[in-house]
Amino acid sequence: MDGSSNRNSDPNPAHIILIPFMAQGHMIPMVDVARLLASSGALVTFITTPVNAARIRPSIDSIENSQLPVRFVQLPFRSADVGLPAGCENVDLISSPDLFKPFMKALSLFGEQVKLYLTATNPTADCIIFDSMNSWVGAVAESLNIPHIIFHGPSCFYILCAHLLKKHQVLKRIDDDYKLFKVPELPEPVEVMKAQVMSLKDRPEWEKESEEIYKTEKSACGVVMNTFEELEKSSLDKFRKEIGKKVWPIGPLSLANKDSDGKAMRGKASSIDTVLLLSWLDSKAPNSVMFVSFGSLSRNPISQLVQIGQGLESASSSQLSFIWVVNEADKSEEVENWLLEFEERTKGRVMVIRGWAPQAMILGHVAVGGFMTHCGWNSTLEAIAAGVVMATWPRFGDQFVNERLVVDVLRIGVTVGAKVPTLFVDEMSEKALVKGE
Missing domain, CATH: 3.40.50.2000 (Glycogen Phosphorylase B;)
Structure with missing residues (x-):
């Protein structure tokens, strides 16, 4: 014990x-x-x-x-x-x-x-x-x-x-x-x-x-x-x-997590300094940041990461910024090298978090106005509790049905357009790929 x-x-x-x-x-x-x-x-x-x-x-x-x-x-x-x-x-x-x-x-x-x-x-x-x-x-x-x-x-x-x-x-x-x-x-x-x-x-x-x-x-x-x-x-x-x-x-x-420390520690230890993260968020205007995260299980191949990166890079500006959680960084030298170049090009506009992010804390910040999510129910409820609208990108399990609840029933989100379930990186076919545009 x-x-x-x-x-x-x-x-x-x-x-x-x-x-x-x-x-x-x-x-x-x-x-x-x-x-x-x-x-x-x-x-x-x-x-x-x-x-x-x-x-x-x-x-x-x-x-x-x-x-x-x-x-x-x-x-x-x-x-x-x-x-x-x-x-x-x-x-x-x-x-x-x-x-x-x-x-x-x-x-x-x-x-x-x-x-x-x-x-x-x-x-x-x-x-x-x-x-x-x-x-x-x-x-x-x-x-x-x-x-x-x-x-x-x-x-x-x-x-x-x-x-x-x-x-x-x-x-x-x-x-x-x-x-x-x-x-x-x-x-x-x-x-x-x-x-x-x-x-x-x-x-x-x-x-x-x-x-x-x-x-x-x-x-x-x-x-x-x-x-x-x-x-x-x-x-x-x-x-x-x-x-x-x-x-x-x-x-x-x-x-159940009332204070900022409780929100920051929900799940696992954060992979980023929360003081640095909050400072970055505090520098942004209300509702000007989109949070992008696909949960603890989903993994993207390099081809999909590049498409996501291209989409964020073309959309990011002085008015619109992104926090992007990338769980794949520790799996591949190719991914890490590409991320370093991406970060250099989008410095100040896109913050990349490698690993576990203090999600509840991020969603509760006034600067965050949108959430691109895999529609896991924990994530969906955290967004609802924080009053943040969603762009839905389900991967497997209950997530496609949760998307229907968010988009069709509650009408608090819009779909990215993913149709094909994927869990493991090697399962992601060309048909499952969502393009940057």
């Missing part, structure tokens, strides 16, 4: 276990859940692994310094037992598609460690809140007679969409991956393509894992979601009727 916290004034607080899925976009909101529950009087135990604990170390330190009753527990992740590279304990460390199944196998083995811990922990757990991708938690919780609640990180609009597609077996009847169709029974009907909504769970080779996830969803006491009633009322009402369970919308979870 790493770290401890003072207990609150209640001599017998509820003890709630949190088990996030090991992907940065899933862990970030679960840390916020820990903060909110502890602030409300619960004793919280957050279970993770050594690599993932190191990644969220700034958030752990912040919570421990605040004396909130949160315990961060690190249990071993058996990467080597399933053929994964040492330290491969997070989805964004998976280097190729064929490692996803071994990663999910390692997660189920992690469940054995969790069960041993929960059997011995004191005080005993009153409830487990777990990410829906951790389907193994249901069996562990039932074997120990602990009530369990699912945490859905994506939008309710997406979760409802996926539920209705499975309910009506829509994807099995569609042969053309890029033909638009309407999702049946959605309160606000939108058109999507099969390629854009087909997740791993929908593929035949993932049928066993998919059924385990749906079985666990049925056994759960209820659902916690990172959204709020005023944003997705019709979707929440419909989803409650569909599943017949309690649904608690507790978002936007990013707002």
